[in-house]
Amino acid sequence: MQIKKEEVKERILQAAEAEFLELGYEKASIRRIIKSAKTTIGNFYNYFEGKEAVFTELIEEVYNMFIYVIENHHKWNCDNSLWESQDVNVWRVGLLQLIKPMMPKLDNRFLLLMDCSKGTKYETAKDKLIDVLTKHFIEHIEEFSLDYPHADIGPILSKQLISGMVESLRSTDNIDKRSELLIEQVLFFAIGTMGILSGRL
Amino acid sequence: MQIKKEEVKERILQAAEAEFLELGYEKASIRRIIKSAKTTIGNFYNYFEGKEAVFTELIEEVYNMFIYVIENHHKWNCDNSLWESQDVNVWRVGLLQLIKPMMPKLDNRFLLLMDCSKGTKYETAKDKLIDVLTKHFIEHIEEFSLDYPHADIGPILSKQLISGMVESLRSTDNIDKRSELLIEQVLFFAIGTMGILSGRL
Amino acid sequence: MQIKKEEVKERILQAAEAEFLELGYEKASIRRIIKSAKTTIGNFYNYFEGKEAVFTELIEEVYNMFIYVIENHHKWNCDNSLWESQDVNVWRVGLLQLIKPMMPKLDNRFLLLMDCSKGTKYETAKDKLIDVLTKHFIEHIEEFSLDYPHADIGPILSKQLISGMVESLRSTDNIDKRSELLIEQVLFFAIGTMGILSGRL
Amino acid sequence: MQIKKEEVKERILQAAEAEFLELGYEKASIRRIIKSAKTTIGNFYNYFEGKEAVFTELIEEVYNMFIYVIENHHKWNCDNSLWESQDVNVWRVGLLQLIKPMMPKLDNRFLLLMDCSKGTKYETAKDKLIDVLTKHFIEHIEEFSLDYPHADIGPILSKQLISGMVESLRSTDNIDKRSELLIEQVLFFAIGTMGILSGRL
DNA sequence: GATGAATGAGCTTTCATTCAT
DNA sequence: CATGAATGAAAGCTCATTCAT
Numbered sequence: 001m002q003i004k005k006e007e008v009k010e011r012i013l014q015a016a017e018a019e020f021l022e023l024g025y026e027k028a029s030i031r032r033i034i035k036s037a038k039t040t041i042g043n044f045y046n047y048f049e050g051k052e053a054v055f056t057e058l059i060e061e062v063y064n065m066f067i068y069v070i071e072n073h074h075k076w077n078c079d080n081s082l083w084e085s086q087d088v089n090v091w092r093v094g095l096l097q098l099i100k101p102m103m104p105k106l107d108n109r110f111l112l113l114m115d116c117s118k119g120t121k122y123e124t125a126k127d128k129l130i131d132v133l134t135k136h137f138i139e140h141i142e143e144f145s146l147d148y149p150h151a152d153i154g155p156i157l158s159k160q161l162i163s164g165m166v167e168s169l170r171s172t173d174n175i176d177k178r179s180e181l182l183i184e185q186v187l188f189f190a191i192g193t194m195g196i197l198s199g200r201l
Numbered sequence: 202m203q204i205k206k207e208e209v210k211e212r213i214l215q216a217a218e219a220e221f222l223e224l225g226y227e228k229a230s231i232r233r234i235i236k237s238a239k240t241t242i243g244n245f246y247n248y249f250e251g252k253e254a255v256f257t258e259l260i261e262e263v264y265n266m267f268i269y270v271i272e273n274h275h276k277w278n279c280d281n282s283l284w285e286s287q288d289v290n291v292w293r294v295g296l297l298q299l300i301k302p303m304m305p306k307l308d309n310r311f312l313l314l315m316d317c318s319k320g321t322k323y324e325t326a327k328d329k330l331i332d333v334l335t336k337h338f339i340e341h342i343e344e345f346s347l348d349y350p351h352a353d354i355g356p357i358l359s360k361q362l363i364s365g366m367v368e369s370l371r372s373t374d375n376i377d378k379r380s381e382l383l384i385e386q387v388l389f390f391a392i393g394t395m396g397i398l399s400g401r402l
Numbered sequence: 403m404q405i406k407k408e409e410v411k412e413r414i415l416q417a418a419e420a421e422f423l424e425l426g427y428e429k430a431s432i433r434r435i436i437k438s439a440k441t442t443i444g445n446f447y448n449y450f451e452g453k454e455a456v457f458t459e460l461i462e463e464v465y466n467m468f469i470y471v472i473e474n475h476h477k478w479n480c481d482n483s484l485w486e487s488q489d490v491n492v493w494r495v496g497l498l499q500l501i502k503p504m505m506p507k508l509d510n511r512f513l514l515l516m517d518c519s520k521g522t523k524y525e526t527a528k529d530k531l532i533d534v535l536t537k538h539f540i541e542h543i544e545e546f547s548l549d550y551p552h553a554d555i556g557p558i559l560s561k562q563l564i565s566g567m568v569e570s571l572r573s574t575d576n577i578d579k580r581s582e583l584l585i586e587q588v589l590f591f592a593i594g595t596m597g598i599l600s601g602r603l
Numbered sequence: 604m605q606i607k608k609e610e611v612k613e614r615i616l617q618a619a620e621a622e623f624l625e626l627g628y629e630k631a632s633i634r635r636i637i638k639s640a641k642t643t644i645g646n647f648y649n650y651f652e653g654k655e656a657v658f659t660e661l662i663e664e665v666y667n668m669f670i671y672v673i674e675n676h677h678k679w680n681c682d683n684s685l686w687e688s689q690d691v692n693v694w695r696v697g698l699l700q701l702i703k704p705m706m707p708k709l710d711n712r713f714l715l716l717m718d719c720s721k722g723t724k725y726e727t728a729k730d731k732l733i734d735v736l737t738k739h740f741i742e743h744i745e746e747f748s749l750d751y752p753h754a755d756i757g758p759i760l761s762k763q764l765i766s767g768m769v770e771s772l773r774s775t776d777n778i779d780k781r782s783e784l785l786i787e788q789v790l791f792f793a794i795g796t797m798g799i800l801s802g803r804l
Numbered sequence: 805g806a807t808g809a810a811t812g813a814g815c816t817t818t819c820a821t822t823c824a825t
Numbered sequence: 826c827a828t829g830a831a832t833g834a835a836a837g838c839t840c841a842t843t844c845a846t
Contacts, residue, residue, distance in 0.1 A: 008805090008806095026228065027227065027228070029839085029840075029841090030840085030841060030842085031839085031840080031841090039806085039807095040806065040807050040808060041807085041808065041841090041842085042805095042806065042807050042808060042809095042843095042844085043805070043806050043807070043808095045842075045843080045844090046805065046806070050841075050842070051841065051842090086401060086402050087400070087401070087402075088396065088397065088400045088401065088402065089400065091402075150381060150382070150385045152372070152378070152381075152382060153382055153385040153386065153389070155368075155372070156365055156368045156369055156372065156382060156386065157365070157386075157389065159364065159365070159368045160361045160362075160364055160365040160368070160386075161361075163360065163361055163364035163365075164357055164358070164360070164361040164364075167356075167357045167360045167361070168357055171353070171356075171357065177353070180351060180353075181351070181353060181354055181357060184351045184354045184397060185354065185357065185358075185361075187396075187397055188354075188358065188393040188394075188396070188397050189393065191392060191393050191396030191397060191402060192389040192390065192392050192393035192396070193389075194402065195289065195388075195389070195392030195393070195396065196289060196385060196388055196389050196392060198289075199288065199289045199290060200287060200288070200289065201287050201288075201289065201292075201392060201395065209830075209831095230814085230815075230816095231815080231816065231817090232814080232815080232816090240830090240831075240832095241830095241831060241832055241833070242816090242817085242832085242833075243818090243819085243830095243831065243832050243833065243834095244830060244831050244832070246816095246817070246818075247829070247830060247831075248830090251816070251817070252816065252817095410826090410827095428630065429629070429630075431818085431819075431820090432819080432820065432821085433818085433819075433820090441827085441828095442827065442828055442829065443820090443821085443828085443829070444822095444823085444826095444827065444828050444829060444830095445826075445827050445828070445829095447821075447822080447823090448826065448827070452820075452821070453820065453821090488803060488804050489802065489803070489804075490798065490799060490802045490803065490804065491802065493804075552783060552784070552787045554774070554780070554783075554784060555784055555787040555788065555791075557770075557774070558767055558770045558771055558774065558784060558788065559767070559788075559791065561766065561767070561770045562763045562764075562766055562767040562770070562788075563763075565762065565763055565766040565767075566759055566760070566762070566763040566766075569758075569759045569762045569763070570759055573755070573758075573759065579755070582753060582755075583753070583755060583756055583759060586753045586756040586799060587756065587759065587760075587763075589798075589799055590756075590760065590795040590796075590798070590799050591795065593794060593795050593798030593799060593804060594791040594792065594794045594795035594798070595791070596804065597691065597790070597791070597794030597795070597798065598691060598787060598790050598791050598794060601690070601691045601692065602689060602690070602691065603689050603690075603691065603694075603794060603797065608808075608809075611809075611810095632835085632836070632837090633836080633837065633838085634835080634836080634837090642809090642810075642811095643810060643811055643812070644811085644812075644837090644838080645809095645810065645811050645812065645813095645839085645840085646809060646810050646811070647838095648837095648838070648839075649808070649809060649810075650809090653837075653838070654837065654838090
């Protein structure tokens with residue numbers, strides 16, 4: 001029965017993941033989770049300290065990685081010569097190489113962090129990502145020495161990009177499909193950003 | 202009557218609008234609303250039949266307009282010669298003319314409809330808009346006689362555009378600022394769409 | 403408008419009568435009553451002191467009469483020779499003569515008193531009638547010098563008779579039909595009583 | 604578990620039975636029930652799904668039996684030669700034999716079904732019994748080849764009989780007393796019915 | 805380890821009644 | 826005369842969490 005122990009915990013975690021994904025943290029119901037995990041309330045509290053503890057356990061790893069990436073993103077030098085091409089398909093190939101190693105981490109747990117964490121101490125994670133993306137946008141403005149006067153659009157485009165990532169991940173479980181969708185989105189944002197910043201179509 | 206009836210009703214409506222905007226329909230609490238509107242539960246039910254009735258009253262007008270626009274969008278012929286320009290600023294001017302008359306309707310009530318209506322009979326409104334936008338995207342693909350192989354991105358881009366509109370409206374109450382942000386977004390999407398569909402940057 | 407005054411009161415009384423008849427005193431709702439009477443809550447309280455006051459006004463007259471009859475029933479000497487007949491039809495004629503003058507009082511207001519007064523100060527009226535009927539039953543036992551050993555059935559038969567009267571009145575508004583049903587019932591009870599007391603069929 | 608589960612459940616069921624018996628289903632209050640059962644609202648919902656579920660649990664068994672009897676009553680051949688006697692006491696003995704096995708089921712739960720079920724899905728039970736009794740009455744009319752012109756009294760007598768049964772059960776908890784009262788009532792109704800149908804006393 | 809009994813705050817809604825206008 | 830705003834208790838029910846067994 002020692003082995004079984006972890007099995008129950010796993011069942012709870014999976015049931016909780018599904019519940020959180022569907023309803024978000026606040027509307028999720030422990031009663032439904034334990035029913036779906038085929039265990040009891042009391043036992044739930046043997047394995048977890050409470051509702052938020054389950055959530056924490058689900059996303060802790062991906063959250064730590066996420067924070068690491070956020071805080072070290074400036075080290076990532078991706079000034080690949082590929083980006084100088086005018087052919088979108090060349091970009092696609094470059095982006096695929098870039099994204100591929102990240103895909104295993106862009107899973108449902110990451111979705112929880114980005115889209116289902118309202119009400120937990122992790123609800124600021126999304127904002128952190130927005131900040132980073134927004135700063136990138138500002139850097140692009142400065143880099144092009146442009147006096148683009150609508151810099152306020154930065155956080156909004158960032159939120160949009162994230163919401164698009166979220167929707168891409170939500171739309172399928174297939175990792176290749178997810179890569180494809182994410183690449184198209186990033187392409188879309190790159191093109192859009194260059195367009196409005198350069199002022200030419 | 203001690204107080205002019207409409208004043209209390211207005212207080213309730215405003216408190217409810219704020220509550221719904223912040224928490225969404227389902228998590229909104231009538232008790233908080235009436236406390237913030239400085240009245241009592243019993244009195245709340247003198248003015249409204251219930252929680253959903255308040256929401257309906259807040260949203261009804263903008264919803265009817267919304268449905269009208271959705272159902273008649275094909276009649277809107279905007280084949281303006283402006284769009285043939287290569288200059289983004291020319292587009293900006295054209296979009297401003299297009300968007301200006303709609304701005305008074307793109308208010309917090311519209312936000313409620315798009316982003317806070319889950320749990321009400323209006324929760325499908327957003328999907329209807331997504332459908333229309335997605336169909337537009339598909340038409341663009343066909344129009345360019347392109348065999349763009351990532352059509353699945355259509356609904357995702359549509360959701361993104363809407364989430365961007367929502368964020369634009371949420372970011373400020375100033376109508377001019379809102380126009381500006383919406384225009385940048387639409388520009389952004391137009392450029393991005395043309396880019397990924399044409400394959401050239 | 404002076405004449406109108408009583409008209410409103412009358413509308414309220416009629417709406418209340420219908421509501422009380424259908425739902426009983428406690429489940430009756432003033433809101434429904436005033437809606438059906440096409441007036442307002444405030445105005446309701448201009449005419450009546452409250453829920454119970456309407457009820458009182460509806461049944462006061464019939465209640466006073468009822469109490470008078472109850473308290474003076476022993477004076478009613480109806481030892482009519484008719485009752486010595488063996489023919490039920492002869493009884494029918496006699497009963498009709500007896501009941502006819504009472505019929506105008508055995509109306510919906512009386513129904514309210516007997517069947518819809520729970521929760522008011524009149525809820526004991528029915529019990530008083532039960533007492534009188536039960537005493538009659540006991541007198542019959544003594545009169546026949548019988549040692550009928552099931553005297554406990556007395557109050558039950560009394561309640562039954564009343565419930566039958568109530569059902570008769572509820573089943574139709576037609577006064578002749580009501581008389582007919584009441585007569586059959588009383589006959590039924592007379593026959594039944596004589597039967598079980600005499601021990602012969 | 605601190606207390607043997609069934610004990611609390613039993614306390615709730617008994618408190619509910621008393622509350623339903625006194626006030627009927629609709630006016631019964633869960634808060635009063637749990638107070639009388641010395642537990643809490645939350646705990647109530649650990650044992651029962653809701654108000655109607657408690658009622659159902661109280662009534663289910665007796666209801667199923669009731670429906671079975673209603674639907675199979677025509678199979679009950681009680682053409683006992685006893686009924687040909689002219690002596691009421693002979694009938695009493697016969698009725699006692701007939702009623703005795705049914706008595707354990709004619710308890711407070713049955714009372715709930717007949718007299719306290721308004722507002723539940725069981726509220727039609729009484730009407731079904733009325734129908735059966737009324738049809739019996741009609742059969743008696745036809746059997747005697749009589750043209751008794753007051754057949755409308757049938758449903759009223761049926762309701763009366765049931766209300767009498769209800770009152771008998773309400774008047775005491777003693778099973779022998781209940782039998783006695785029920786027998787007297789049935790006798791009373793048999794005699795009354797024969798009397799008004801035959802036209803002779 | 806596993807069970808589920810117990811708790812109480814909170815939810816939306818209905819109600820009779822008071823009273824200022 | 827008439828209006829309806831205001832009130833607060835009570836209803837049935839859901840919830841996350843604690844803890845004795």
